[in-house]
Amino acid sequence: MRYLPLTDKDRIEMFETIGIKDIDDLFSNIQKKVDINPDLKLPNHMTEIEVEKNLSGLAGKNLHANNSAFFLGGGSYNHHIPSSVDHIIQRSEFLTSYTPYQPEISQGTLQYLFEFQTQVSLLTGMDVSNASMYDGSTSTAEAVSMAKRITKKNRVVLSSSIHPHYAQTIKTVSGISDEDLSYKGDILENLMDIESQIDEDTACVVVQNPDFFGSCHDLSYLSEFIHKKGALLIVVVTEIFSLGVMKSPGDMGADIVACEGQSLGNSLNFGGPYVGLLSTRKKYLRQLPGRIVGESEDVDGRKGFVLTLSAREQHIRREKATSNICTNSGLCSLAFTIHLTLLGELGFKKLSLLNHEFTCDFHDMVSRLPGFEVVSKSFYNEFTLKLPINADDFLDSMSKKGILAGIPIKRLLPENKNFDNYIIVACTEMNSKDDFDKYVNSAKEITS
């Protein structure tokens, strides 16, 4: 077996040192209770060639962003990842190290996380950020739990236009009862409607921007109203590139910002692994969950980095911890920070704008299609489209032509029958004029 270095000769020598005759002697106390060496209905070991053929076969059955005209978003976006990103994250010292418990031999990880925390804080316009969470949805749920701890209130108001998976995750993970949770999925929400739902018992209001259906909002006025009521504003961002052309959540008055960072450095991966970002105001720092890296000095007075504020964490506080989380999304946050370093301010803003312009071009083409209606009044790189036919039929026909043409809203909001004909379409810098032509021509053919 290619991954196991011990030889039979080694094993026998080791048995002698330990004073056993057979490996099962080490399992003898278990053997008194249950069978050991059970029969397994599994194949025996395979060569590298066999495994590669087997799994490549499964990969070959999938349509993907590189063999289709691709228009999917909804919290997961197909952006170009510079070749050097994947090269660096596969360096042994990043790939095969663990949590930097021993700072003297982990400064590489600690320094990039410190840089990551700074980049995230700059993007979100907030004071501090942690070293990442599992993904955007769990980061949002942690933000809600954090707001409940800070305000010592229970009611949570979710905007109707946040990602439905995020709403469901908040409900489960933050353990909010139906009475304490206000949410209904709706395409064209008027954010003014939220105000009527906020009362004195409201811990926080969660708003996604750009929202799940694509619309962009200035939240400055809403945040003032929320703060007057003694509640916190949590802003969710699922497309990080939008922050290159929009006001930052911090400038609009957010108290906590939770983002999905997948767009930078991380592939679609059928939904994971991704990287959650979590930022807040300095005054709420002690309630921020997860790993945090801070600066310090060594015994010779040299600057260095350590994991810090661990008094919040489960391995010290156990049942009194801020969260049960005990890892971050290490390697995904590394991919994020390398990609952003390569882009820099210049590249990030250029790419950010380019995504929007491509989407505007596509918007102009698709809105001229007979029977198609763009529902979103403003958008960044995705918008909601009303089709002349049923969304599932449309998307199925399009996929047969090699076009992944959008996400059917009713897949995520199945209770609401009004959404049968609505889809969300997204564009990125990866789309070409050919993709747009292919989409429009095929859509015409299918719906005529």
Add this chain to the structure above:
Amino acid sequence: MNEKGENKGLDHDEPLLFDIGDLDKSGVDIQNPKNKKNLLGESFENRNIGLPGLSEPESIRHYVRLSRKNYSIDAGLYPLGSCTMKHNPRLNEKLARLDGFAKVHPLQPSSTCQGALELIYEISYWLKELTGMEAVTMVPKAGAQGELCGMLAIKQALLSKKQSHKNKVLVPDSAHGTNPATAAFLGFEVITIKSREDGTLDFEDFKKKLDENFAAAMITNPNTCGLFENEIIEISKLIHDAGGYLYCDGANFNALVGKVKPGDLGIDAMHINLHKTFSTPHGGGGPGSGPVVFSELLSDFCPTPAIEKNNETFILHENINEKILSMSFGRLSAFHGQMGMFVRALSYMMSHGADGLRQVSEDAVLNANYIKSSLEDVLTSAYEGYCMHEVLFNDDFLEGTGVETIDFAKALIDEGYHPMTIYFPLVVHGALLVEPTETESKLSIDQFISTIRNLAKKVQEDQDFFKKAPKYTPIRRLDETKAARNPVLRWKKEDVIAAE
């Protein structure tokens, strides 16, 4: 940045990105936007963010220089107990990067991602077969989220029986911190169970604490002392008689994989850390993946989504109003779990097969016991008898020397090793928990043993040697109190101005 730099041979002093980057520099060529109309509405703003950029050669050098300040399993033995730092096969990296996995969107029509769904179905089968359990959910994103998932299923099961008054969760004092944190996060009352002198759970103390409000016990097996909880079947019977559930922390599954089926031990839920037992890379602290297997008692309460095989078609069920999910506790995160990790783990499982996986647990346990036998005369074993895949020492051997566990660990760094886990589990004074894993050769382990023996001898002679360690690292011992008292958690422009 230190102007003169403090390079030491191959170890370069590497400034912060913010000290070397430039707002006008980019390592990516991008076509120019046309700057025509925008449809962003009122939220549009061309703001200054402050993100420094580097060209590609500068970026590569920055991160390569940083990487060289890290220890890694590829470079040496990484005996971090409870973490299972084993070799990460590169085949798995290659396969996870195939376009047909990496470039598939989670919300594609099911008809266009049958291969992805089949892979999840396949790895689910392997996990159920290896654990002998009824059901599995692949959704949780890490071990701690797996714990949350298992405990949510238990909460839902109690709710369905109208027994929500049952709110006590028993957790041994040797447990990982995530166990009590998870239970408390869900509103359970956490009751601590003592460990006995022999390192296993105190059966009598456990019995005493069972009452009508008992909901569940969270037990790690093998436990964090590296010992098998031999009374697990009796404990399971007590738990079920009391109408509760047995959650098993599966962090130490590497000791049992292919050798013992946890399903035979009477457990109801157990998470499996794919990044430990099944070798997906630890990546400096994630991403992980923590699927949970369930017994018949809990199998209906799995989170959404679920994958069903109907003839040759794989169906993804996401809507909790569907029959198959009618008892589900709901959604744990967006989408379907850590697909990239599933590909790597399945590749690992297939490479090893049933025979290879059994050899994994045997060699892991053998290596740990070999270390125990070879060091028992110079260190002090916390417990007598054989251990499982990790061996626990206490700090009795340091008594009277002035050297503490942390000093011993730091001295090990100067000898070229990542230290073992220290000061955990909490039940042993000055704990040193050593987990070699099965992917170390005998030569590598013999060298490690010889290093430890030399250090153990030196403890009696040269206290200063330990107190001043490490000496040969890019940076020496750091002031952690200072970092927490006056937190500097990001670079700020003002700091630079102030310094000037």
